[in-house]
Amino acid sequence: MKITQRALAGTVESSDCMVMLLPAEELSIEIDSIVKQQYGHVIEKLVRDMLKKFDVTAGLVKIQDQGALDCVIEARVETALRRAGKEAKA
Amino acid sequence: MRRSMLFLPGNTPNIIMNADVLGADSVILDLEDAVAPNQKDAARILVRNALKTMDFAGCEVIVRINPLSSGEWEADLEEIIPWGPDVIMPTKIGSSQDVQTISACISRIEEKHHMEVGHTKLMPLIETARGVENSFHIAEADPRVCAIFIGCEDLTADLCCERTKEGHEVFYARSRVVCAARAAGIDVYDTPFTDINDDEGLRKDSEFAKGLGFSGKACINPRQVDTVNAVFSPSEEAITYAKRVFQVIEEGKRMGRGAVALDGKMIDKPIVDRARRVLEMAELIQKKVTVHE
Missing domain, CATH: 3.20.20.60 (Phosphoenolpyruvate-binding domains)
Incomplete structure (x- = not known):
């Protein structure tokens, strides 16, 4: 399924992350993080797993991370996906 | 608690x-x-x-x-x-x-x-x-x-x-x-x-x-x-008093007394109940301190 509407979740406060979803023909993930060098690949895997859970195959996902824990990143991605009208696969 | x-x-x-x-x-x-x-x-x-x-x-x-x-x-x-x-x-x-x-x-x-x-x-x-x-x-x-x-x-x-x-x-x-x-x-x-x-x-x-x-x-x-x-939290004085309440009760039992007094005051059920609550709370606080140490 494609992202067909813009959605935003989270903040740029410390320990939080802001997630922006935008319509696009292909799936791509952009990560801007204060810990990208060490944890960029971990963040990308978390995001890809969430997108898979919600059956998202196309769209642009922008992550602005301020050192959020995994459970926070997952929460913000899920909130953005739900705001974009997506539901997790049963 | x-x-x-x-x-x-x-x-x-x-x-x-x-x-x-x-x-x-x-x-x-x-x-x-x-x-x-x-x-x-x-x-x-x-x-x-x-x-x-x-x-x-x-x-x-x-x-x-x-x-x-x-x-x-x-x-x-x-x-x-x-x-x-x-x-x-x-x-x-x-x-x-x-x-x-x-x-x-x-x-x-x-x-x-x-x-x-x-x-x-x-x-x-x-x-x-x-x-x-x-x-x-x-x-x-x-x-x-x-x-x-x-x-x-x-x-x-x-x-x-x-x-x-x-x-x-x-x-x-x-x-x-x-x-x-x-x-x-x-x-x-x-x-x-x-x-x-x-x-x-x-x-x-x-x-x-x-x-x-x-x-x-x-x-x-x-x-x-x-x-x-x-x-x-119970004060140090309250904890000490509560311990003394139970000591006096034990002494009374040993000596076969039905009623006991502490500092000139009869120890009745409300005093025992309060002393028990104080000691239970003191114990919980001690456990919490130990966990965080």
Whole structure:
């Protein structure tokens, strides 16, 4: 399924992350993080797993991370996906 | 043991993730007033994930949900209950029916997720004149109710009076809910003191609440926790006296005496009960200190 509407979740406060979803023909993930060098690949895997859970195959996902824990990143991605009208696969 | 219950805004990761090091006996993850109306969805997902992944290091976790009138409370429960919060705090509870409506919804969710039905406890927040007048019925409304909690900010608005530091305007309401809770055999918690820069005022207000019979007090800032914990902890003198009570009872038993006295005062059942509570609480505090060391 494609992202067909813009959605935003989270903040740029410390320990939080802001997630922006935008319509696009292909799936791509952009990560801007204060810990990208060490944890960029971990963040990308978390995001890809969430997108898979919600059956998202196309769209642009922008992550602005301020050192959020995994459970926070997952929460913000899920909130953005739900705001974009997506539901997790049963 | 809940000497202090610290409110933490439900949509603020950097505060929630440090919940276990703030010193409070309980934390209240707030989905209600501390969350903007357009962020309710984000907060409940964040709080759910925190419950899923954090162990809170022995700190009790209470989740404050949105009121029955909000259209949000069922979604709050659907998201939160499966992850086993210790207590749910429903807001603006005005009657026993309000409690029963929420309890029935929790039972449905517990059943759906194969949880023990009745596992999740409730601490209704009483913050309306109607709630105060119905407080005994609220306290006895459902076996899930483990305590009641008075919130005096909304209450004074409902009473059409000004909220003051002295609190004369809520004296009746505070006394009424203490009496209601004790009659129902449950705990009762006091409203927060809202001036976070007035530590002396906080101490006096906490001592007054303890004197009325409250079990503990809510805090709205981590800076308030130490003062509230100190006031609601038994003093060294009280612990020493409680130990002496049990020593005297033991001595009396050995000597075959039916009645015993300490410092010229007869030791009767209320004194023994109070001494037992003091020692139980001292033991719990000691355990908590040991865990955090």
